[in-house]
Amino acid sequence: MSNEAIDSRIKFMRLDDAAIARIRSIKPLILKEMPAALDGFYDQVRATPETRAFFKDDVHIDGAHKKQMAHWDVISSGQFDEHYATGVNKVGHVHARIGLEPRWYIGGYAIVLDTMVGKIVESRWPKHALNTRGVTAQSTAEEVGALVKATLLDMDLAVSVYLDALEEQRQQAEAARQKAEDEQNVLFSALADGLKRMASGDLTARLEIDVDPRFQGVKDDFNTTVETLARTIQSISGSANAVLNGSLEIASASDDLSKRSEQQAASLEETAAALEEITVTVNRTATGSRQASEAVAAARSDAQTSGDVVQRAIAAMGEIEKSSSEINQIIGVIDEIAFQTNLLALNAGVEAARAGDAGRGFAVVAQEVRALAQRSAEAAKEIKGLISTSSKQVSHGVSLVGETGDSLGRIVEQVAAIDGLVSEISSSAQEQASSLSQVNTAVNQMDQMVQQNAAMVEQTTAASFSLKTEASELDGLVSSFRTGETATTARRANPVHAAQARIEAFARPQARPSQAPARSAGNTALKADAWEEF
Structure with missing residues (x-):
């Protein structure tokens, strides 16, 4: 606020020298009563949350109180000069800076002015008449008017400075806004041009203009985005080309795989039929081996029965040999009796000879007894010889029967071993038949799976062509972008080539000892296995 603006306001308010003199005349009263008036004002400030928020604490309020007392000292002195203008400008700018609205400033002046007017009237009215010592109603009114004018002048100047500061801030903000808007327009124009070029497929667009540091990040982000997008499109272009080439090779490989799958399906069908025949044959073999096992078991049972019969025959021969031995002993007794009888008959003949004719009859009897004893001895001797021969024959028969029993025992053992082997053969044949049945089922399932795989390969072939x-369409779309660089994509290893190489290496025939030459269907199966790996 300039001195000229203050002088114009003083002149308009008719705050002349007389009014200034009136203000100076009541300065002592003002300085005396102003502390209490300000205390009332700051009490209202403390009681009002909106105004209390402008002060940190009571110390802050006390500082403001002192500054206002100093300001009122200047006002009551009637010194509306450059120093006064500086103070008013400072107050107005502080209010603008802290956001103290004029309504609170005006309200505060109303509280202070109310107190001060009352004090002036009170000092003039109660103790002395208005017409004593030169105090009249006119003089009192002039004093009050001068105070009101000075107060309103100070309030007007502070509010004007406040409004001027706000206007200056608004103009500065407007200028900053306009500058920012101009810079934004430049940036937006460049961005629009760059986006238009990008929309047309030109990925060489860059923001080359100088921008405010606030928008430098936008510029850098745009350039980085376009550069990244260009690199991405280059990579996509190379990948699209690789996908196109790979899809062509996949389509060719899928077609070839379809044919191989059909061959493999036919081979598996033949294999399934052959396995079915082998399964039937092995089942017959298992049945025959089971019957052979039953026959061997029956022979083993018969051999064991024969062995038991031979054992009983051996026992019977032993009994016969024992009986022959006992008979031989009895014959020995009979031979002894015949010998004794012969001696007795001899003695009887000697005694009959001694008796003469009297003993002739007895001699005849003795002669007969002796003849009978000799015949008995001869018969016993013959019987003993026959029994001895029979005993030898029985011993020989016992020996032969024993050897027959041993032979039958060995036969039983061998038949038992044969029975075990035949049982194992039968069990193995049954296991082979079961295994072949499972293999046959697995081959049938493989045949179904190969049929399904063949159908899937046909679908894969159709999908590969799609x-x-x-x-091709993707490659055409990507090629429409201009990136400013020649797309030099490094040639990558094609997985189709690698899979084909593995198939050829796996299906290549190798020399294997003790193996029959593989059928053509076997090679197809090998290629099918390689296809599974692919």
């Missing part, structure tokens, strides 16, 4: 079409 992929080839889509890859």
Whole structure:
């Protein structure tokens, strides 16, 4: 606020020298009563949350109180000069800076002015008449008017400075806004041009203009985005080309795999039929081995029965040999009796000879007894010889029967061993038949799976041709972008080539000892296995 603006306001308010003199005349009263008036004002400030928020604490309020007392000292002195203007400008700018609205400033002046007017009237009215010592109603009114004018002048100047500061801030903000808007327009124009070029497929667009540091991040982000997008499109272009080439090779490989799958299906069908025949044959073999096992078991049972019969025959021969021995002993007794009888008959003949004719009859009897004893001895001797011969024959028969029993025992053992072997053969044949049945089931399942795989390969072939079409379209779309660089994509290892190489290496025939030459269907199966790996 300039001195000229203050002088114009003083002149308009008719705050002349007389009014200034009136203000100076009541300065002592003002300085005396102003502390209490300010205390009332700051009490209202403390009681009002909106105004209390402008002060940290009571110390802050006390500082403001002192500054206002100093300001009122200047006002009551009637010194509306450059120093006064500086103070008013400072107050107005502080209010603008802290956001103290004029309504609180005006309200505060109302509280202070109310107190001060009352004090002036009170000092003039109660103790002395208005017409004593030169105090009249006119003089009192002039004093009050001068105070009101000075107060309103100070309030007007502070509010004007406040409004001027706000206007200056508004103009500065407007200028900053306009500058920012201009810079934004430049940036937006460049961005629009760059986006338009990008929309047309030109990925060489860059923001080359100088921008405010606030927008430098936008510029850098745009350039980085376009550069990243260009690199991405270059990579996509190379990948699309690789996908196109790969899809062509996949389509060719899928077609080839379809044919191989059909061959493999036919081979598996033949294999399934052959396994079915082998399964039937092995089942017959298992049945025959089971019957052979039953026959061997029966022979083993018969051999064991024969062995038991031979054992009983051996026992009977032993009994016969024992009986022959006992008979031989009895014959020995009979031979002894015949010998004794012969001696007795001899003695009887000697005694009959001694008796003469009297003993002739007895001699005849003795002669007969002797003849009978000799015949008995001869018969016993013959019987003993026959029994001895029979005993030898029985011993020989016992020996032969024993050897027959041993032979039958060995036969039983061998038949038992044969029975075990035949049982194992029968069990193995049954296991082979079961295994072949499972293999046959597995081959049938494989046949079904191969049929399904063949159908899937046909679907894959159709999908690969569709992929080839889509890859061609993608390659055409990507090639419409201009990135400013020649797309030099490094040639990658094609997985189709690698899979084909593995198939060829796996299906290549190798020399294997003790193996029959593989059938053509076997090679197809090998290629099918390699296809599974692919």
